[in-house]
Amino acid sequence: MKNTLQIAQLYLRFALAIGFLLPVADRLGFMGPAGQNSVSWGSWDNFVVYTNTLMPYLSRWMAGVMGFLATVAEVSIAIMFIVGFKIRTAAYASFALTLTFALCMTIFSGFKAPFNYSVWADSAGSLLLASIATYRWSVDFIYDEA
Numbered sequence: 001m002k003n004t005l006q007i008a009q010l011y012l013r014f015a016l017a018i019g020f021l022l023p024v025a026d027r028l029g030f031m032g033p034a035g036q037n038s039v040s041w042g043s044w045d046n047f048v049v050y051t052n053t054l055m056p057y058l059s060r061w062m063a064g065v066m067g068f069l070a071t072v073a074e075v076s077i078a079i080m081f082i083v084g085f086k087i088r089t090a091a092y093a094s095f096a097l098t099l100t101f102a103l104c105m106t107i108f109s110g111f112k113a114p115f116n117y118s119v120w121a122d123s124a125g126s127l128l129l130a131s132i133a134t135y136r137w138s139v140d141f142i143y144d145e146a
Contacts, residue, residue, distance in 0.1 A: 006136040012129050013138075016094060017081040019122055020074040027071065054104040073097055084138020091130035098123035 025031050026040050027047035034042030041047040044067075051070070052063035073093065080090035098119055105114040114120055135141055 005132065006134075009129060009132050009135055010137050012125055013081040013084070013087065013135075016122060016125060016129070017078040019118075020078040020094075024071055024074055024078075027067075054101075054108050056108060070097065070101075084135055084140055087135045087138055087140050088130050091126050094126035095123055095130060098126055 022031070023040070026042065027044055029043050032039045032042060034040075034046050036042065041050060048060065048064045048067050051067040052058065052060055055063055055066060058066065074097070077090045077094045077097070080086055081094075102114040102119040102123055105117075105119060134144070
C-alpha cells in the first residue's frame with residue numbers, strides 16, 4: 001500500500017502540473033489559433049477577455065494584470081510539482097488558486113462551468129497532495145533523507 005501512495009502522489013503531481021501548463025500554452029498561442037479544435041483562447045488578448053468575465057468588477061487592464069499573475073503562479077506551481085521542490089507549499093498554492101478559479105467560475109459563469117474543466121477536482125487533488133507526508137521521487141525527498 002505504501003508503494004501505491006508513492007506512485008499516486010507522483011501521478012497527481014504530474015497531472016496537476018500538466019493541467020497548469022497546457023492552459024498557459026493555450027493562452028500564449030502555442031496550441032493554435034482560437035476556434036481550432038481543443039483551443040480555448042489561442043491568444044493572450046482572448047485570455048484577458050475571459051479573465052475579465054470571471055472578474056467583471058475589474059477593469060480590462062487590471063484583468064490583464066490578474067491574468068499575468070495567475071499565469072506566473074501556474075507555471076511556478078507546475079515546475080515545482082514536476083521537479084518535486086517544496087511540494088507541500090506548491091500544493092497549498094495550487095489549492096488556493098484553483099479554489100479561487102472555481103468560485104469565480106461558479107459565480108460569474110454558472111454552476112456547471114468549473115465542473116466542465118474539473119477545477120473543483122483539481123482543487124481537491126491539490127489539497128490531498130498537500131496532506132501526504134512524504135514525496136518520493138522529489139528534490140524534497142532527497143533533502144529529507146540527507
